[in-house]
Amino acid sequence: MLIEGRQVCRHYDEGKVDALADATFSIGRGHYVAIVGKSGSGKTTLLNLIGGLDRPTSGEIDYDGQRLDAHSDLDRHRSRNVGFVFQSYYLLPNLTAAENIQIPMFESDYGPAERAERAKQLLDQVGLSGRENHLPSQLSGGESQRVAIARALANAPQLILADEPTGALDSETGDSILRLLEELNRNESITLIVVTHDEAVAARADHQIRLSDGRLVSP
Numbered sequence: 001m002l003i004e005g006r007q008v009c010r011h012y013d014e015g016k017v018d019a020l021a022d023a024t025f026s027i028g029r030g031h032y033v034a035i036v037g038k039s040g041s042g043k044t045t046l047l048n049l050i051g052g053l054d055r056p057t058s059g060e061i062d063y064d065g066q067r068l069d070a071h072s073d074l075d076r077h078r079s080r081n082v083g084f085v086f087q088s089y090y091l092l093p094n095l096t097a098a099e100n101i102q103i104p105m106f107e108s109d110y111g112p113a114e115r116a117e118r119a120k121q122l123l124d125q126v127g128l129s130g131r132e133n134h135l136p137s138q139l140s141g142g143e144s145q146r147v148a149i150a151r152a153l154a155n156a157p158q159l160i161l162a163d164e165p166t167g168a169l170d171s172e173t174g175d176s177i178l179r180l181l182e183e184l185n186r187n188e189s190i191t192l193i194v195v196t197h198d199e200a201v202a203a204r205a206d207h208q209i210r211l212s213d214g215r216l217v218s219p
């Protein structure tokens, strides 16, 4: 298994809010998994724990056999292993598409020429050839999300975590974004975890992790 969680809990406000309680789950290498549930059910909380953006209050999460806990280097986990895609893209408005894609590469050993070449290749890969110098304001929502996906791929991650990646897009554009993520999963064996409240989106994944009030429920 690539990711294993055992009795993972995340409480907020000194235990008054159980965002996630006793979650035990496993996700295999190369799998395509949806984390699905209503608003407030704990989906983003679980995704953030897997991605090392947050730590559990109790319980254990192992990534590729390494414990993600108070002693582990979560910065390293995030920059080496994980590509993040969010509903609202989070592109920096004053940087071009190519510059946005290069941001995570500063955490790796790429030199300037290699960074520029890699950004160009990644733009080609997400279907945006020739848009290197476009600013985010010059891109549509779907194009912005493609740039965000290219940025997620910057350091060749094993895992993509996508939090409502189609939430801000119309259904046709959303479908094309899901197809792009699914191609990366299928063709490059990147493990793909998509958070969604939309059952139709969840049904596209091979496995579902279903949450209700912070607890895992059987399908």
Ligand SMILES: Nc1ncnc2c1ncn2[C@@H]1O[C@H](COP(=O)(O)OP(=O)(O)OP(=O)(O)O)[C@@H](O)[C@H]1O
Pocket (backbone or CB within 6 Å): 012, 013, 017, 018, 019, 037, 038, 039, 040, 041, 042, 043, 044, 045, 046, 197
């Ligand atoms: N930083 C925080 N402090 C206090 N409570 C929080 C915090 N973050 C999340 N929560 C609470 O934890 C619960 C789970 O939130 P979470 O964002 O994981 O749900 P979600 O399923 O992703 O919801 P949505 O689909 O609306 O984004 C909610 O009750 C939320 O209010």
